[in-house]
Amino acid sequence: xxxxLAPSSSRGMPVIVQICLVFVVLFVLFALFGEFLSGHExxxxxLLKRLQPPLGAGGEAEYLLGTDxxxxxxxxxxxxxxxxxxxxxxxxxxxxxxFGSALGILAAARxxxxxxxxxxxxxxQASLPIIVIALFVLAIFGNDFLLFLALVGLFGWEVxxxxxxxxxxxxxxxxxALAVRxxxxxxxxxxxxxxxxxxxxVLIVQFTINLPLIILxxxxxxxxxxxxxxxxxxxxxxxxxxxxxxxxxxWLTIFPGSxxxxxxxxxxxxxDWLRDHLDPTLRGVAER
Numbered sequence: 001x002x003x004x005l006a007p008s009s010s011r012g013m014p015v016i017v018q019i020c021l022v023f024v025v026l027f028v029l030f031a032l033f034g035e036f037l038s039g040h041e042x043x044x045x046x047l048l049k050r051l052q053p054p055l056g057a058g059g060e061a062e063y064l065l066g067t068d069x070x071x072x073x074x075x076x077x078x079x080x081x082x083x084x085x086x087x088x089x090x091x092x093x094x095x096x097x098x099f100g101s102a103l104g105i106l107a108a109a110r111x112x113x114x115x116x117x118x119x120x121x122x123x124x125q126a127s128l129p130i131i132v133i134a135l136f137v138l139a140i141f142g143n144d145f146l147l148f149l150a151l152v153g154l155f156g157w158e159v160x161x162x163x164x165x166x167x168x169x170x171x172x173x174x175x176x177a178l179a180v181r182x183x184x185x186x187x188x189x190x191x192x193x194x195x196x197x198x199x200x201x202v203l204i205v206q207f208t209i210n211l212p213l214i215i216l217x218x219x220x221x222x223x224x225x226x227x228x229x230x231x232x233x234x235x236x237x238x239x240x241x242x243x244x245x246x247x248x249x250x251w252l253t254i255f256p257g258s259x260x261x262x263x264x265x266x267x268x269x270x271x272d273w274l275r276d277h278l279d280p281t282l283r284g285v286a287e288r
């Protein structure tokens with residue numbers, strides 16, 4: 001009986017992954033529509049309502065999650081902050097995925113000096129911490145949202161390049177690719193119509209792995225004052241504003257910090273499950 005149940009349970013989605021998936025969906029909905037749960041605009045200030053605690057900690061029903069040092073509603077600011085953090089994470093991850101994957105596939109397709117140059121650039125990028133690059137660029141050009149988005153997009157592109165180069169080199173020697181090449185298909189058609197769909201699962205898994213890292217990177221840079229700047233806000237910036245009042249106004253750091261931790265953990269667990277589910281070798285081991 002136990003041997004019959006094991007394979008079906010391994011093929012299904014684990015409960016913890018289902019919980020993580022539900023939380024990620026709720027986080028996205030909160031980022032998109034959470035501001036409507038508050039009756040205040042996220043930039044509205046009220047000096048008479050400064051540092052109001054959450055409702056369950058002696059606060060007022062008007063401010064469910066309390067207020068910050070300027071009397072701004074924390075619920076509204078968390079919703080907008082989650083939206084900005086989500087936009088930065090998704091777009092930044094997409095930039096790195098597209099840029100790195102394109103270079104990786106190009107390196108595998110052309111080989112020779114093209115591959116040498118691309119892989120040398122990959123090694124240089126891997127040796128330079130992104131925070132050092134961000135400090136240098138932002139100190140010269142100043143802080144701008146689009147520039148910050150581009151810098152975040154640079155994070156992890158070398159991982160995509162290495163990964164896609166490896167799987168492309170393997171895929172181009174498979175029978176289907178050799179057969180299409182023998183039929184006279186153009187290189188562009190071979191790579192876009194035949195090879196890319198067969199290696200897309202690797203890209204999807206890496207995307208889910210890199211996404212929480214981008215969230216944590218944006219949080220770290222914003223916490224240090226290098227990321228999102230007023231009048232915009234992000235979860236990292238909200239935490240930064242409340243770090244000096246961790247004991248007296250704990251809700252200013254606990255709530256955004258908990259959101260960041262839970263969403264990063266949830267996406268990481270979903271990514272691990274996708275990797276095991278989409279990789280046929282790992283799936284075979286799990287089923288045995």
